[in-house]
Amino acid sequence: MRLSRFFLPVLKETPSDAQIVSHQLMLRAGMIRQEAAGIYAWLPLGLRVLRKIETIVREEQNRAGAIELLMPTLQPADLWRESGRYDDYGKEMLRIVDRHERDLLYGPTNEEMITEIFRGYCRSYKDLPKILYHIQWKFRDEIRPRFGVMRGREFLMKDAYSFDLDLESATKAYNKMFVAYLNTFARMGLKSVPMRADTGPIGGKLSHEFIILAETGESEVFCDARLVDMPAPGEVDFDGDLQPLVDQRTALYAATEEMHDAARFEADVPEERRVSARGIEVGHIFNFGTKYSDPMKALVTGPDGKDTAVHMGSYGVGVSRLLGAIIEASHDENGVIWPEAVAPFGAGVINMRAGDEACDAASTDVYAKLDAAGLEPLLDDTNERAGAKFATMDLIGVPYQVVIGPRGLKEGKVEVKIRASGERHELSLEDAVNRLVEGAFK
Amino acid sequence: MRLSRFFLPVLKETPSDAQIVSHQLMLRAGMIRQEAAGIYAWLPLGLRVLRKIETIVREEQNRAGAIELLMPTLQPADLWRESGRYDDYGKEMLRIVDRHERDLLYGPTNEEMITEIFRGYCRSYKDLPKILYHIQWKFRDEIRPRFGVMRGREFLMKDAYSFDLDLESATKAYNKMFVAYLNTFARMGLKSVPMRADTGPIGGKLSHEFIILAETGESEVFCDARLVDMPAPGEVDFDGDLQPLVDQRTALYAATEEMHDAARFEADVPEERRVSARGIEVGHIFNFGTKYSDPMKALVTGPDGKDTAVHMGSYGVGVSRLLGAIIEASHDENGVIWPEAVAPFGAGVINMRAGDEACDAASTDVYAKLDAAGLEPLLDDTNERAGAKFATMDLIGVPYQVVIGPRGLKEGKVEVKIRASGERHELSLEDAVNRLVEGAFK
Numbered sequence: 001m002r003l004s005r006f007f008l009p010v011l012k013e014t015p016s017d018a019q020i021v022s023h024q025l026m027l028r029a030g031m032i033r034q035e036a037a038g039i040y041a042w043l044p045l046g047l048r049v050l051r052k053i054e055t056i057v058r059e060e061q062n063r064a065g066a067i068e069l070l071m072p073t074l075q076p077a078d079l080w081r082e083s084g085r086y087d088d089y090g091k092e093m094l095r096i097v098d099r100h101e102r103d104l105l106y107g108p109t110n111e112e113m114i115t116e117i118f119r120g121y122c123r124s125y126k127d128l129p130k131i132l133y134h135i136q137w138k139f140r141d142e143i144r145p146r147f148g149v150m151r152g153r154e155f156l157m158k159d160a161y162s163f164d165l166d167l168e169s170a171t172k173a174y175n176k177m178f179v180a181y182l183n184t185f186a187r188m189g190l191k192s193v194p195m196r197a198d199t200g201p202i203g204g205k206l207s208h209e210f211i212i213l214a215e216t217g218e219s220e221v222f223c224d225a226r227l228v229d230m231p232a233p234g235e236v237d238f239d240g241d242l243q244p245l246v247d248q249r250t251a252l253y254a255a256t257e258e259m260h261d262a263a264r265f266e267a268d269v270p271e272e273r274r275v276s277a278r279g280i281e282v283g284h285i286f287n288f289g290t291k292y293s294d295p296m297k298a299l300v301t302g303p304d305g306k307d308t309a310v311h312m313g314s315y316g317v318g319v320s321r322l323l324g325a326i327i328e329a330s331h332d333e334n335g336v337i338w339p340e341a342v343a344p345f346g347a348g349v350i351n352m353r354a355g356d357e358a359c360d361a362a363s364t365d366v367y368a369k370l371d372a373a374g375l376e377p378l379l380d381d382t383n384e385r386a387g388a389k390f391a392t393m394d395l396i397g398v399p400y401q402v403v404i405g406p407r408g409l410k411e412g413k414v415e416v417k418i419r420a421s422g423e424r425h426e427l428s429l430e431d432a433v434n435r436l437v438e439g440a441f442k
Numbered sequence: 443m444r445l446s447r448f449f450l451p452v453l454k455e456t457p458s459d460a461q462i463v464s465h466q467l468m469l470r471a472g473m474i475r476q477e478a479a480g481i482y483a484w485l486p487l488g489l490r491v492l493r494k495i496e497t498i499v500r501e502e503q504n505r506a507g508a509i510e511l512l513m514p515t516l517q518p519a520d521l522w523r524e525s526g527r528y529d530d531y532g533k534e535m536l537r538i539v540d541r542h543e544r545d546l547l548y549g550p551t552n553e554e555m556i557t558e559i560f561r562g563y564c565r566s567y568k569d570l571p572k573i574l575y576h577i578q579w580k581f582r583d584e585i586r587p588r589f590g591v592m593r594g595r596e597f598l599m600k601d602a603y604s605f606d607l608d609l610e611s612a613t614k615a616y617n618k619m620f621v622a623y624l625n626t627f628a629r630m631g632l633k634s635v636p637m638r639a640d641t642g643p644i645g646g647k648l649s650h651e652f653i654i655l656a657e658t659g660e661s662e663v664f665c666d667a668r669l670v671d672m673p674a675p676g677e678v679d680f681d682g683d684l685q686p687l688v689d690q691r692t693a694l695y696a697a698t699e700e701m702h703d704a705a706r707f708e709a710d711v712p713e714e715r716r717v718s719a720r721g722i723e724v725g726h727i728f729n730f731g732t733k734y735s736d737p738m739k740a741l742v743t744g745p746d747g748k749d750t751a752v753h754m755g756s757y758g759v760g761v762s763r764l765l766g767a768i769i770e771a772s773h774d775e776n777g778v779i780w781p782e783a784v785a786p787f788g789a790g791v792i793n794m795r796a797g798d799e800a801c802d803a804a805s806t807d808v809y810a811k812l813d814a815a816g817l818e819p820l821l822d823d824t825n826e827r828a829g830a831k832f833a834t835m836d837l838i839g840v841p842y843q844v845v846i847g848p849r850g851l852k853e854g855k856v857e858v859k860i861r862a863s864g865e866r867h868e869l870s871l872e873d874a875v876n877r878l879v880e881g882a883f884k
Contacts, residue, residue: 007509007574009563033559035514035521036546041559042512044574050512067449070484070492072477072596073515073579074548079477091541096548099533099583104478106516106538117475117483121451132449132486137515137579141541154514 001345002367003380007044010392021216022327023148025336029396031323038145038153045396046323048344050156053322054135056187056341057158064180064238066131066160071113073137077103079112082296092140106139111292111314114161118310119298125165128300128310131173133160135319150218150280150324160315165302167289170311174206174287175242177315179233181210181283182249186232188322189339190282190329193227195254197284206313209256210283214329217278222265223254225273256281280325287313336397337420340442346375347436348398350389352405354381362414363404366433370402373437394419400441402432416441443787444809445822449486452834463658464769465590467778471838473765480587480595487838488765490786492598495764496577498629498783499600506622506680508573508602513555515579519545521554524738534582548581553734553756556603560752561740567607570742570752573615575602577761592660592722592766602757607744609731612753616648616729617684619757621675623652623725624691626759628674631781632724632771635669637696639726648755651698652725656771659720664707665696667715698723722767729755778839779862782884788817789878790840792831794847796823804856805846808875812844815879836861842883844874858883 009030018024026032031046042050058068074096080086086093086105094106107113114132122130135158145153162173178194185192190212197209211221213228233245253268255261256279265274290309292298299307318325330337338344347370351363363379370377378398380389386405393401403415414432416425418441427435435441451472460466468474473488484492500510516538522528528535528547536548549555556574564572577600587595604615620636627634632654639651653663655670675687695710697703698721707716732751734740741749760767772779780786789812793805805821812819820840822831828847835843845857856874858867860883869877877883 005507005509007511007563007572030563033562035555035558036516036518036544037542039514039516039518041514041555043559044509044511047510047512065447067447067486068489069449069486070489072481072483074478074481074581074596076478076481094538094540096536096538098536099585100479102478113477113483116477117485120475121449121472130449139516143541154516 001376001378003378004382006378008392008396009043010395018148020147020150020324020328021331022150022324025327025331025395026148026323029336032149038142038151040149040152040154045344049323049338049342050320052342052344053188053326054156054158054319057184057317057319058135060180060184060187061133061158061160063183064131064176066133066176066180068134069117069132070134070136071107071110071117073106073139074104075107075110075113077105079116080105083112083115083292084295085112092142094139094141107136108138108140109157109314109316110134110159111161111312112296115292115296115298115312118163119293119296122163122310123300125300125302128163128165129169129173130163131160131176132163133158133315147218148324149320152320155318156320158317158319162313162315164311165300165308166311167287170287170289170313171206172242174285174313175246176238177285177313178208178246179236179238179242181285181315181317182232183234184317185210185212185282188326188342190326191228192282193221193223193254193279194249195221195223195256196250196259197256198258206287208250208285209281210285211256211279212282212325212329213277213279214325215278216328217280219279219281220257221255221277221279222260223275224252224269225275227252227254228275280328281318282322282325283315283317285313285315331397334391335395338397338399340399343397343399345378345398346370347377347400347402348393349377349379350393350401350403351379351381352386352389352403354383356406358409359404359406362409362429366402366404366414366429369433370436375436400436402436443818443820445820446824448820450834450838451485452837460590462589462592462766462770463773464592464766467769467773467837468590468765471778474591480584480593482591482594482596487786491765491780491784492762494784494786495630495768496598496600496761499626499759499761500577502622502626502629503575503600503602505625506573506618508575508618508622510576511559511574512576512578513549513552513559515548515581516546517549517552517555519547521558522547525554525557525734526737527554534584536581536583549578550580550582551599551756551758552576552578552601553603553754554738557734557738557740557754560605561735561738564605564752565742567742567744570605570607571611571615572605573602573618574605575600575757589660590766591762594762597760598762600759600761604755604757606753607742607750608753609729612729612731612755613648614684616727616755617688618680619727619755620650620688621678621680621684623727623757623759624674625676627652627654627724630764630768630784632768633670634724635663635665635696635721636691637663637665637698638692638701639698640700648729650692650727651723652727653698653721654724654767654771655719655721656767657720658770659722661721661723662699663697663719663721664702665717666694666711667717669694669696670717722770723760724764724767725757725759727755727757773839776833777837780839780841782841785839785841787820787840788812788842789819790835790843791819791821792835792843792845793821793823794828794831794845796825798848800851801846801848804851804871808844808846808856808871811875812878817878842878844878
């Protein structure tokens with residue numbers, strides 16, 4: 001992408017209404033624009049990152065055997081009357097009446113609708129097990145939306161739902177999502193820690209939150225350092241036994257503020273391994289059995305010919321929230337430092353003197369080569385002064401920057417700057433391109 | 443994808459409430475499920491096609507230089523009060539009140555919001571020209587939603603908006619979208635005809651509808667046969683002069699029922715080239731000048747230092763509607779016949795006797811090879827009887843089917859069936875795979 005053709009409205013001032021760094025940086029870097037309280041437009045830069053996060057979430061869901069569908073944003077109220085949640089849900093549910101006076105709502109979550117879909121088609125144990133998911137916009141009418149996309153009202157969520165004949169099989173589905181989540185967040189460059197959670201209004205017994213550690217996180221968390229250092233499982237056989245991978249983690253102490261037990265923490269974790277940090281919830285998984293299938297009569301016939309309510313679980317990832325969470329975990333005073341896997345552009349090319357024949361030619365050449373190699377480069381071909389160009393490239397967090405100026409070019413040199421470390425390398429044009437394409441600076 | 447793991451709830455009976463063939467087939471093939479009047483869940487098969495269509499639309503928008511962003515589904519009513527459309531829009535607009543008694547609405551289109559975004563950042567002719575687009579769910583509270591996704595209430599639309607200093611430049615943007623649309627629909631295997639259109643409530647002078655021809659189309663259209671036969675422009679320089687490409691088409695007679703002038707049709711088009719057919723609207727482009735920028739004060743400073751309201755246009759494609767339209771244009775009595783570019787699976791592998799060692803091995807082998815070659819195959823590894831497997835594969839419209847049975851295998855043979863023509867080829871396993879990978883049956 002050439003910056004002169006892109007739409008990147010960066011702001012010079014930090015907006016005064018943004019309290020946390022991710023919100024400030026997303027506004028300054030021209031990633032989002034508020035359209036109403038807690039409702040944002042995703043500007044081109046923000047959308048590019050959102051799509052990368054969404055793709056990682058999708059790929060890891062697919063790898064775990066989950067099947068994607070897409071439920072609508074609006075739902076009929078009657079579905080929620082069946083489960084009993086229509087009256088319980090309170091003012092966070094955005095209730096809507098259509099022109100025929102029928103009650104609709106903007107889905108805050110989809111347990112009811114997926115149960116309705118399941119019961120419409122599946123009636124036998126032979127249809128099981130099944131994990132269905134979608135990535136769709138949700139709405140929760142938060143009383144005080146704040147912190148940008150971290151606590152917005154219209155937000156993008158991945159929610160998966162599992163269907164099994166019994167608790168044993170449902171636990172396998174739970175474990176698949178548990179492992180998929182570890183891999184998902186690791187691919188985004190995040191350290192995520194699963195913590196036993198309160199099941200809240202969704203109900204059920206088995207539940208974990210996935211918390212990523214960030215100095216500016218929203219809440220305090222406590223855990224064993226071994227959990228933080230443990231690498232994600234990576235490639236595993238999702239049809240195999242995942243219980244050991246799960247047990248290995250759940251055996252170690254980890255708790256959010258609400259679930260924290262200081263005495264147990266001290267008893268179970270030696271002092272040198274006690275991590276007390278700040279965290280951000282980015283995923284939440286539940287096994288809630290027949291909480292919805294019972295009232296909604298989602299029954300399956302077992303091998304014994306008897307009908308039983310299907311065992312279910314639900315598994316959420318805050319896709320739009322992850323943008324904020326990643327920035328909270330990875331930034332400095334100059335801007336965002338994107339982990340490569342979610343960076344909006346893989347490399348930046350700064351033409352220090354647009355209009356200068358040699359600079360233009362070299363910049364276009366480097367840009368074309370990085371583009372052909374699939375690095376999705378951004379070429380700053382504008383007439384801004386050099387300082388502004390550097391500042392913008394740092395602000396938007398492009399991982400590698402190739403700086404092309406008339407002085408260096410005379411000696412056939414360009415500068416490669418690594419955003420995360422600030423390191424600079426003076427290289428020939430050819431070396432710069434080759435090393436970037438090889439991933440030599442990773 | 444293995445069918446035993448997929449979620450493909452095909453129906454044996456044609457649902458009685460579906461009046462048109464695309465609606466019937468989408469329900470029967472397990473592509474959609476109605477959740478409320480005009481509100482559908484996209485089941486996995488339908489979603490796969492929807493995503494392919496979306497991707498083609500996106501690629502052609504990008505190629506034309508349009509920049510993607512994403513506006514939220516909900517909008518503040520105040521924006522529409524600025525343009526004056528809040529009261530005008532009538533009951534098709536779904537109006538919502540949030541917990542703080544603020545008026546919101548589910549966006550039926552985005553002229554107001556994109557104008558608000560533009561004016562928030564762009565104030566100079568140097569920021570122009572710009573084409574911004576998004577692909578987002580919209581809602582129109584149709585009084586009688588019908589025909590499945592062809593006239594639903596919650597629907598996916600691509601809408602682009604152009605910003606220019608004057609009409610001359612705005613016409614260039616218009617021409618870019620005109621050409622991009624021809625290419626977009628052609629890539630989906632559709633014959634699209636641009637027809638001069640009434641501008642309706644969006645306003646403006648220059649407007650075309652893009653109509654695809656389908657025997658079961660919703661309305662009657664009239665045009666010169668040369669328009670139908672004219673190939674799409676294909677690769678063009680979008681920075682170059684596109685006017686000749688546009689003129690070449692707009693010079694020929696083409697009109698929908700409402701705009702039809704029988705006398706002119708007969709005068710302008712020789713009898714043998716007079717096409718009178720049925721069509722479906724899948725795109726609509728408008729140049730409406732300063733209709734929104736005037737009341738909303740989206741001003742830009744020109745090179746002369748004077749402020750003028752920015753010239754705008756809007757350009758819509760009915761992404762979810764296209765699924766229905768493609769099916770209307772391409773089906774037979776056995777089901778859908780997907781054009782390859784949008785087919786949910788590139789090839790089907792039918793294991794005629796799941797459980798038979800030789801059949802299982804050969805099927806898995808063919809499946810793995812087609813998968814590795816990027817054909818996105820679907821392997822029917824279920825225990826259904828052969829007739830049901832054939833019927834399902836035809837119903838869901840997979841372009842090529844590899845039928846693997848015990849009898850053929852004894853002679854090392856499998857059968858390849860071409861869905862569109864019904865042709866069958868008896869081939870060795872190796873030949874079948876190689877020819878499919880080469881695209882030899884196209």
